[in-house]
Amino acid sequence: GNSVTQMEGPVTLSEEAFLTINCTYTATGYPSLFWYVQYPGEGLQLLLKATKADDKGSNKGFEATYRKETTSFHLEKGSVQVSDSAVYFCALSGVGSGNTGKLIFGQGTTLQVKP
Amino acid sequence: EADIYQTPRYLVIGTGKKITLECSQTMGHDKMYWYQQDPGMELHLIHYSYGVNSTEKGDLSSESTVSRIRTEHFPLTLESARPSHTSQYLCASSGLDKETQYFGPGTRLLVL
Numbered sequence: 001g002n003s004v005t006q007m008e009g010p011v012t013l014s015e016e017a018f019l020t021i022n023c024t025y026t027a028t029g030y031p032s033l034f035w036y037v038q039y040p041g042e043g044l045q046l047l048l049k050a051t052k053a054d055d056k057g058s059n060k061g062f063e064a065t066y067r068k069e070t071t072s073f074h075l076e077k078g079s080v081q082v083s084d085s086a087v088y089f090c091a092l093s094g095v096g097s098g099n100t101g102k103l104i105f106g107q108g109t110t111l112q113v114k115p
Numbered sequence: 116e117a118d119i120y121q122t123p124r125y126l127v128i129g130t131g132k133k134i135t136l137e138c139s140q141t142m143g144h145d146k147m148y149w150y151q152q153d154p155g156m157e158l159h160l161i162h163y164s165y166g167v168n169s170t171e172k173g174d175l176s177s178e179s180t181v182s183r184i185r186t187e188h189f190p191l192t193l194e195s196a197r198p199s200h201t202s203q204y205l206c207a208s209s210g211l212d213k214e215t216q217y218f219g220p221g222t223r224l225l226v227l
Contacts (some may be wrong), residue, residue, distance in 0.1 A: 032214045038156075043121075043205050043218035051214075087156050093214040102148075102163065103216055108156040 002027045006090050006106035013113050019077040021109045023064075023090035026071065031092040033057075033066055033073040034103070038087045047075075047088070080113045087111070118142055121206050121219035128196055129227050136191045136222045138206035145209075147189040148216065151175060152203040164189055196226045 007022040025031065032051045036044040048057030053068035062077045073090060090106040119140040128134055140147065149162040150173075160173035164183040178200070179193050189208075193200055203223050207216040 034215075036218075041220075043220045044158075044207075044216075045218070046215055049215065089158070102160065103214075105158045108158075110156070 002031070002092065002104050004090050004092055004104055004106035006088075006109045009087075009108075009110040011109060011111050013080055013111070015082055015113055015115050016079045017113075019075070019080045019084075019111065021075040021088055021090075021111070023073045023075065023106060024071055025073065025090075025092050027092055033064070034091040034093065035062070035064055035073070035075050036089040036091060036105075038089065038108075040086070044089065080111070082113045082115055085111055085113045119206065119208055119217050119219040121204075121222050123222060124220060125223045125225075127225045127227065130195075130197055132196050134193050134196055134224070136204055136206075136224070138189045138191070138219055139187050140189075140208045140217070140219075141187060142208065142210055142217070143186060144217075145186070147183065148207040148209075149173070149179075149181060149189070149191050150205040150207065151177065152205055152221070158205070162191065196224075198226045200224060201226050 003026045005024050034049045035047040037047045038044045048059040050057040050066035056065045064073050064075045087108045087110050089108050091103045093103045122137045145166045147164045150158045151161050159175035161177040162181040164170050170181050179191050203221050205221045206219040209216045
């Protein structure tokens with residue numbers, strides 16, 4: 001079936017370190033891929049998305065490239081800040097007949113950034 | 116910025132009580148969703164709706180029920196709350212860009 005797998009957390013980094021959170025997926029067809037972020041005590045916010053192979057989504061210094069050949073959508077940021085501490089979710093959508101809009105989420109990766 | 120609201124934000128209630136979690140959106144979105152988020156942060160889809168008078172069960176079985184009488188409103192009801200219902204409940208909606216979901220702030224439910 002369709003699924004998303006993220007690297008396990010928590011990921012703990014010092015401020016200004018480079019961030020990578022790995023995400024791989026299994027899907028039939030050509031899904032769209034998303035990264036959502038959840039700050040403490042809040043709901044999820046869309047961080048970035050990519051709708052086709054080789055697309056790069058970017059926002060707030062974060063980037064992710066849709067790699068069809070490796071079925072991956074890894075999230076990266078060159079220099080993290082304490083304010084980036086949150087839970088990050090990788091998700092896919094648009095798979096199967098009739099785009100139902102349902103998202104399939106990974107299990108979430110907690111990022112802790114220390115000053 | 117999306118406009119989707121959930122009330123209450125926090126609820127502590129005793130076993131056996133009936134509760135309704137409210138979710139409203141002002142964007143005119145057709146699709147709405149309810150997720151249950153466990154302490155490990157994993158999200159589980161429990162209900163969704165494609166429009167007025169449309170409701171479907173999600174991927175995770177839930178004892179809750181939903182209704183969609185108006186486009187903007189998608190309440191979730193538990194007829195008899197139990198401690199196993201303790202969780203965070205997140206509501207979301209999507210519109211013309213049907214793949215992008217916008218989330219409310221969530222309701223944290225504690226059943227004693």
